[in-house]
Amino acid sequence: MNKLSRRNFMKLSAGGAAMAATGTLLGTTAPAWAADSSYKPMFPIEKGAKLRLLRWSQFVSGDKKLWEQNSKAFTKATGVPVEIQWITWTDVQAKSALAAQLGSGPDMIMGWYDDPFIYPHKLVDVSDLAEHLGKKYGGWYHVARSYGYSDDEKRWIAVPVGASGAAMTYRQSWMQEAGFDSFPNDFDGFLKFSRKLKKNNHPLGLALGHAVGDANTWTYWVLWGFGGKPVNEDNHVVINSKQTREALKYAKALHETMSPGVSSWLDGNNNRAFLSGKVGCTMNGISIWYVAQNQFPKIADDVRTAANPIGPVGHPTTFNLFTQAFIFKYSQFPNAAKEYLRFMLEKPHAEPWVNAMKGYVTPALQGYADFPIWTSNPNVTPYRDVLKGTHFDGWAGSPGKKAANALNDFIIVDMFADVCIKGHSPADAAKTAERRLKAIYD
Amino acid sequence: MAVSVPVGQSESLRARLARALDNAQVLGPLLAAPATAILLALLAYPLFLGIWLSLTDASLGSTAHFIGLKNYVHLFQDPVFLGAAGYSLLYTFGAELFKMSIGLALALLLNRQFRGYRVARAVMLLPWVAPTVLSALAWLWLLDPQFSAISWLLERMGLIHSYIDFLGNPWPARVSLIMVNIWRGIPYFAIGYLAGLQAIPKELLEAAAIDGAGAWKSFVRIIWPLLIPITTILVSFSSIWTITDFQLIWTMTRGGPDNATQVFTTLAYQRAINGGSLGQGAAVAICVIPVMLVLSYFALRSIRETR
Numbered sequence: 001m002n003k004l005s006r007r008n009f010m011k012l013s014a015g016g017a018a019m020a021a022t023g024t025l026l027g028t029t030a031p032a033w034a035a036d037s038s039y040k041p042m043f044p045i046e047k048g049a050k051l052r053l054l055r056w057s058q059f060v061s062g063d064k065k066l067w068e069q070n071s072k073a074f075t076k077a078t079g080v081p082v083e084i085q086w087i088t089w090t091d092v093q094a095k096s097a098l099a100a101q102l103g104s105g106p107d108m109i110m111g112w113y114d115d116p117f118i119y120p121h122k123l124v125d126v127s128d129l130a131e132h133l134g135k136k137y138g139g140w141y142h143v144a145r146s147y148g149y150s151d152d153e154k155r156w157i158a159v160p161v162g163a164s165g166a167a168m169t170y171r172q173s174w175m176q177e178a179g180f181d182s183f184p185n186d187f188d189g190f191l192k193f194s195r196k197l198k199k200n201n202h203p204l205g206l207a208l209g210h211a212v213g214d215a216n217t218w219t220y221w222v223l224w225g226f227g228g229k230p231v232n233e234d235n236h237v238v239i240n241s242k243q244t245r246e247a248l249k250y251a252k253a254l255h256e257t258m259s260p261g262v263s264s265w266l267d268g269n270n271n272r273a274f275l276s277g278k279v280g281c282t283m284n285g286i287s288i289w290y291v292a293q294n295q296f297p298k299i300a301d302d303v304r305t306a307a308n309p310i311g312p313v314g315h316p317t318t319f320n321l322f323t324q325a326f327i328f329k330y331s332q333f334p335n336a337a338k339e340y341l342r343f344m345l346e347k348p349h350a351e352p353w354v355n356a357m358k359g360y361v362t363p364a365l366q367g368y369a370d371f372p373i374w375t376s377n378p379n380v381t382p383y384r385d386v387l388k389g390t391h392f393d394g395w396a397g398s399p400g401k402k403a404a405n406a407l408n409d410f411i412i413v414d415m416f417a418d419v420c421i422k423g424h425s426p427a428d429a430a431k432t433a434e435r436r437l438k439a440i441y442d
Numbered sequence: 443m444a445v446s447v448p449v450g451q452s453e454s455l456r457a458r459l460a461r462a463l464d465n466a467q468v469l470g471p472l473l474a475a476p477a478t479a480i481l482l483a484l485l486a487y488p489l490f491l492g493i494w495l496s497l498t499d500a501s502l503g504s505t506a507h508f509i510g511l512k513n514y515v516h517l518f519q520d521p522v523f524l525g526a527a528g529y530s531l532l533y534t535f536g537a538e539l540f541k542m543s544i545g546l547a548l549a550l551l552l553n554r555q556f557r558g559y560r561v562a563r564a565v566m567l568l569p570w571v572a573p574t575v576l577s578a579l580a581w582l583w584l585l586d587p588q589f590s591a592i593s594w595l596l597e598r599m600g601l602i603h604s605y606i607d608f609l610g611n612p613w614p615a616r617v618s619l620i621m622v623n624i625w626r627g628i629p630y631f632a633i634g635y636l637a638g639l640q641a642i643p644k645e646l647l648e649a650a651a652i653d654g655a656g657a658w659k660s661f662v663r664i665i666w667p668l669l670i671p672i673t674t675i676l677v678s679f680s681s682i683w684t685i686t687d688f689q690l691i692w693t694m695t696r697g698g699p700d701n702a703t704q705v706f707t708t709l710a711y712q713r714a715i716n717g718g719s720l721g722q723g724a725a726v727a728i729c730v731i732p733v734m735l736v737l738s739y740f741a742l743r744s745i746r747e748t749r
Contacts, residue, residue, distance in 0.1 A: 093715070093716055094715050094716075097502050097715050097718065100503040101503055101720075103503075118501065118503075118718035119501075119502045119503035119504070119718065121503070121504075208699060209609070209610075209695065209698040209699050210696035210697055211696075260604065260605065260607050260610070261588060261605070261607045261609075261610050262587075263607070263609075263610035263699045263700075264609030264610035264615065264695065264698070264699055265587075265610075266695075266696060269587075276588070276589070278588045401501060404717065404718060405718070408712060408718075409713070409717060410698070410701075413698075414522075414700050417698070417700035418700060421610070421611060421612070421700050432521070436521075436522070439516060439519075439520065
C-alpha cells in the first residue's frame with residue numbers, strides 16, 4: 001500500500017491549488033464514451049493541443065458538474081487538456097468582442113444570440129462538424145441554423161448548442177383560483193387569465209427593462225404572435241405595420257395586468273419575484289422550477305410550466321435565449337476545438353448533460369427531442385418543443401450584423417416600453433422603431 | 443592596436459553637452475520626455491484612435507473605412523443619442539449641485555470637534571471607498587420594486603400603501619440614479635471642503651467674531667469666498683468623473699427603462715461592444731470630449747489661481 005508522505009501531500013496540495021488558480025484545468029476521471037473503444041476522433045487533433053473555453057456560468061446546478069465531467073472524459077480520450085473559464089452570461093458578449101478585436105483569447109466561446117454574426121470572418125469554418133451532427137441526429141431546427149450558418153460567408157461559423165427555452169411558469173393553485181382548469185393556449189385566453197390573476201393579487205410579471213433575455217423573449221413572442229416583424233425577407237424594414245400595432249395594443253392590455261415594477265426588471269427579477277410569491281406567472285427557462293425543487297420545497301409542488309400561448313398567426317412564436325459555440329481563427333488548435341465540440345454535443349455526452357440540467361438547455365438537434373428527460377415530468381415537456389417552428393431575432397431577414405445591432409439596441413423592447421411605460425400610441429411607437437431600424441438596415 | 447581618440451574633440455563634445463544641459467530649454471523637455479512618452483502612449487494614442495474610429499465605419503474585427511462625419515450626422519438625428527446626451531448633462535449637473543451643497547454642510551459639521559468626530563469622518567468616507575458595483579447592487583436592492591427596504595419602511599410607517607416603483611418609470615428612474623450618485627460622491631466633497639475649512643486661519647474668524655459677525659455672516663463673507671478656489675477644483679474633477687460614470691448606471695438599469703437613463707458611456711458601450719459598431723460607439727464617446735474640455739479648463743485654471 002502506498003503511504004502518503006508529507007512531501008507527496010505537499011505536491012498534491014500544490015497541484016490542486018494550481019488547478020484551482022487556473023480555473024478548471026481538467027485532468028482525468030472515468031470517461032463515459034471514452035471507455036467505449038468505438039470512439040475515434042473525427043478531426044486530426046494537433047500535436048500538443050490544449051484548449052481554452054470561455055462559457056457562461058451555470059443557471060442550474062447540474063450544468064457545470066456534467067460539463068466538466070464530459071470535458072474530463074474528452075481529456076482522457078484524447079490527451080487534450082481543456083481549461084474552462086466560467087463567467088456571468090451577460091459578460092460573455094464583451095469578452096468575445098474583445099477576443100475578436102484583439103485576435104487573442106480563448107480558443108472557443110459559448111456565446112448568445114447572433115454574436116458570431118458580428119465578426120463571422122474571424123471564426124473557423126465548422127461546416128463539416130455542423131453537417132455531421134445535423135445528419136446524425138435528425139437535423140438542426142430551422143431557428144438553430146439561423147444562429148450558426150452565415151449566408152454572407154456561405155458556411156457554418158458556429159455550432160448551435162441549444163436554447164435556454166422560454167415557457168410559462170405559474171402556480172397551479174392560483175390558476176385554479178382564477179377559474180382556469182388548464183393553462184390558456186391562445187393570446188385571448190392568456191389576457192383573460194392574467195386579468196384574473198391581477199384581480200386575485202397574484203399578477204403576471206414580464207420584464208420590460210433592458211433585460212437581455214427576459215425582455216426580448218416576451219416582446220418578440222407577442223410581436224411575432226400577431227405577425228409583426230422588424231424586416232421582411234429582403235431585409236427591408238416593415239415594423240410599422242398593422243400587425244405590429246395590434247401586438248402593441250395587446251401588450252398594453254397585458255402590461256396593465258402585470259406586477260408594478262416590471263418596467264425596471266432586468267434578467268433575474270422575475271425569478272426572485274415568482275419564488276417569493278410576488279407574481280403568479282412569468283415567462284422563463286426551467287430554472288425557476290428547478291430552483292423551487294431544490295430550495296423552495298413549500299411551493300415546488302405548486303409550480304407548473306406550460307407552453308407559451310399561441311397568437312393570431314396560429315403557430316408558436318416563442319423567442320428563446322439561444323447559445324452556440326464558435327472557434328476563433330487565431331486558435332492554434334482548431335481541429336482539437338472542433339473535436340471537443342463534437343465530443344460534447346454527440347448523444348453520449350449531450351444526453352447526460354441535458355438530463356443533469358433537467359432540460360434547461362433545449363438542444364438544437366431535432367433528434368434529441370426523444371431524450372427520456374422530456375417526458376420524465378410534465379413540467380419539463382414544454383421545454384422540449386420551444387425551438388419548433390420559431391424564429392431568430394432578425395427574422396424574416398437574414399442573420400448578420402444588422403440583426404445583431406437591432407437586438408443589442410433593444411429596439412423592439414423599447415417599442416413595447418414606449419407604449420406600456422410612456423403611454424405613446426402604438427402608431428407612434430411603431431414609427432419610432434421604424435426610424436431606428438432604418439438607421440441600421442438602410 | 444588601441445584606437446586613439448582626439449582629446450580636443452572629446453572635450454569639446456562633453457563641453458557642448460554640459461552647456462546644453464545647463465540650458466533650461468533643453469534640460470526641461472529632456473527631463474519631461476519620459477513622462478511625455480507615457481502620456482502619449484497611454485492617453486493621446488487612445489484618444490486619437492477613438493477620434494479616428496469615430497470617423498470610420500469600423501466594426502468588431504473588421505477593417506475600418508473612412509466615412510467622414512457620417513457617424514456624427516447619424517447620431518444627431520438619433521433620438522436615443524439625443525436623450526442620452528440630455529440625461530448625461532442632467533445627471534452630471536444635478537448630481538454636482540447636490541453633492542456640493544450636502545458635502546459642504548457635512549464638512550461644516552465635521553469641522554467641529556465633538557465626541558467621536560474622528561470616527562464620524564472615517565464613516566463618512568465609506569460610500570466613496572466602497573466599490574461602485576457593490577454599492578450599485580446594494581442600491582438596486584434598496585430600490586427594487588418588490589423587495590425595496592425603503593418601500594417596506596415607508597409602508598410600515600403608514601406613509602405609502604404600495605411599493606414605490608423607483609426604477610420603472612422614466613423620471614423616477616432618472617432621479618433615483620442621480621440620488622445614488624449623490625450618495626456616492628458626497629464624501630469627496632465633504633473631505634475636500636473639510637481640508638479647505640481647516641486651512642482657513644482661525645484669526646480671521648476670531649476677528650470677525652470680535653467685530654460682531656454672526657455665524658451666517660462669517661460664512662458668507664469669509665468662509666465661502668475662501669472656499670471658492672477649492673470648490674472649482676472639486677466641482678471640475680467630480681463633474682469629469684460623473685459624466686463618465688458607467689458602472690452605476692449599467693449595473694442598475696442598463697440605460698432603461700426605454701432608454702430613459704441612457705448616458706454617453708452606456709450608449710457607447712451598447713453600440714460598440716454589444717452591437718459591434720465600433721465607429722458609432724466611438725462617436726458617442728467622443729461627444730463627451732467638448733464637455734470634458736470645458737470642465738478641464740476650469741479645473742486647470744483654478745489650480746493655477748490657487749497657486
